[in-house]
Amino acid sequence: MSSAAVSPGSAPLGRAFGRVVAANLSSSLGDGIARVAAPLLAAQLTDDPLLVSLVAVAALLPWLLFAIPAGVLVDRVDRRVALSLAGGVRALVAGGLLALHLTGTLTIWWLLLVVLLYGALETVYDGAIRAVVPSIVGRGDLPRANSRIEATEIVVQQFLSQPLTSWLLAFSALWALGLNAGAYAVAGGLALTLPAVASGVAARRSGRRPAEPGPTPEAARAARHRAELAAGFHFIWSSPMLRPLWIVSVLIGICHAAITSTLVLFVLERLDVPEAWYGTFMLAGAVGSLTAAAVTNRLKTRFGTGPVMAAVNAAGLGAWFLAGAFPLVWVGAVAIFVSFGCTTTWNVLVMSLRQAAVPNHLLGRVHGTWRTALWGAMPLGSLAGGLLARTGYSTPLLVGAVAGLVVALVGHRYIASLPDPETLDPEPGDPA
Numbered sequence: 481m482s483s484a485a486v487s488p489g490s491a492p493l494g495r496a497f498g499r500v501v502a503a504n505l506s507s508s509l510g511d512g513i514a515r516v517a518a519p520l521l522a523a524q525l526t527d528d529p530l531l532v533s534l535v536a537v538a539a540l541l542p543w544l545l546f547a548i549p550a551g552v553l554v555d556r557v558d559r560r561v562a563l564s565l566a567g568g569v570r571a572l573v574a575g576g577l578l579a580l581h582l583t584g585t586l587t588i589w590w591l592l593l594v595v596l597l598y599g600a601l602e603t604v605y606d607g608a609i610r611a612v613v614p615s616i617v618g619r620g621d622l623p624r625a626n627s628r629i630e631a632t633e634i635v636v637q638q639f640l641s642q643p644l645t646s647w648l649l650a651f652s653a654l655w656a657l658g659l660n661a662g663a664y665a666v667a668g669g670l671a672l673t674l675p676a677v678a679s680g681v682a683a684r685r686s687g688r689r690p691a692e693p694g695p696t697p698e699a700a701r702a703a704r705h706r707a708e709l710a711a712g713f714h715f716i717w718s719s720p721m722l723r724p725l726w727i728v729s730v731l732i733g734i735c736h737a738a739i740t741s742t743l744v745l746f747v748l749e750r751l752d753v754p755e756a757w758y759g760t761f762m763l764a765g766a767v768g769s770l771t772a773a774a775v776t777n778r779l780k781t782r783f784g785t786g787p788v789m790a791a792v793n794a795a796g797l798g799a800w801f802l803a804g805a806f807p808l809v810w811v812g813a814v815a816i817f818v819s820f821g822c823t824t825t826w827n828v829l830v831m832s833l834r835q836a837a838v839p840n841h842l843l844g845r846v847h848g849t850w851r852t853a854l855w856g857a858m859p860l861g862s863l864a865g866g867l868l869a870r871t872g873y874s875t876p877l878l879v880g881a882v883a884g885l886v887v888a889l890v891g892h893r894y895i896a897s898l899p900d901p902e903t904l905d906p907e908p909g910d911p912a
Contacts, residue, residue, distance in 0.1 A: 493621060503670040505636055508633040521649075522534075532866065533866025537859040541596065546603045547603045547851040549848070552845055566608070574657065577594045612674070630824055631774065641759075712842065715845075733861070739876050739881065742876055750873040768816065768820040785832075790895040793888045800881040802815055832901040
């Protein structure tokens with residue numbers, strides 16, 4: 481661990497962390513363009529809410545299929561190489577999307593395939609970037625470091641990418657999709673400039689047990705592979721803190737997925753926001769997220785991690801309900817501000833708790849397993865949102881919010897009791 485990582489507080493987080501932020505910034509630009517362009521292109525290609533909701537399904541389904549293998553990969557290779565490959569291949573996929581559009585052959589099904597490939601590669605990138613952070617900052621600095629990463633992603637993905645992509649698509653998709661490919665390519669190159677500590681190799685070597693006599697090499701490899709795939713699940717399920725947090729996160733995630741899968745149609749059709757202004761309107765969420773990233777650590781310090789998480793969980797869902805019940809532009813903007821901000825605070829604190837509780841050599845697998853259940857289950861919510869939207873664009877917001885508030889109420893006592901990350905030591909895990 482670098483010397484910049486050993487003393488929590490207000491001290492600089494160090495050069496290594498600065499390079500992580502820089503590498504993530506370019507990838508975030510690509511992600512932001514893709515996340516705005518995909519639903520807008522889908523709305524141009526079809527007016528069926530269910531087909532539009534499949535964009536969200538395609539983005540999330542890879543987390544069910546690939547997150548655990550991606551976590552094993554992240555825990556076995558140089559994490560800088562994993563980041564670079566994820567960025568480079570996504571650049572090629574973005575180039576393919578651009579070619580389809582320019583030749584007039586883009587259909588909703590091609591778009592869904594591209595989004596699916598983006599999601600598969602994101603499982604590798606996301607697991608690697610989250611596993612890199614605890615290698616270079618101390619546990620007491622994790623909320624501050626994660627808040628800074630979240631703030632950078634918010635500024636680039638939402639403040640920059642959302643309005644820029646909407647206006648570029650209205651003018652010419654060539655510029656939006658070309659910039660998307662270039663951003664991913666730059667991210668892939670920047671990842672290779674990260675310092676050696678970011679690779680995770682040294683931490684894995686220090687936590688590895690000596691080899692012991694055992695079965696034949698083939699049988700040993702098969703057994704080891706199965707153990708690696710299951711290690712993240714076993715760790716989470718054996719943790720009294722992580723297991724219920726995982727379950728609550730999955731259930732709340734399904735509800736949010738139902739709400740947001742056809743949000744583009746709610747904004748364009750129910751709130752009557754022009755398509756070129758969609759990204760600008762969604763800046764309300766960017767402002768909320770950035771505000772939350774700036775104040776989350778202070779809120780945690782003053783009120784404690786658990787109480788803050790319980791409060792933002794309920795507030796964000798309540799905001800979505802109000803947006804559905806009162807479909808006015810200003811109510812929608814306020815609701816998006818509140819809900820996005822609450823989600824950012826929740827994400828920062830959940831990530832910090834998990835990073836503090838998990839040994840370094842298991843970070844990739846635990847992260848992959850966590851996202852497999854969380855984001856792997858969210859396509860169910862997205863499909864439900866698409867079906868609900870066929871009865872009215874406000875319906876997914878109302879039904880999803882009510883269901884989420886029920887989960888929040890049942891889990892309130894547990895969530896409010898969660899500890900601060902700096903009070904935790906990594907729980908023992910199998911270093912194999």
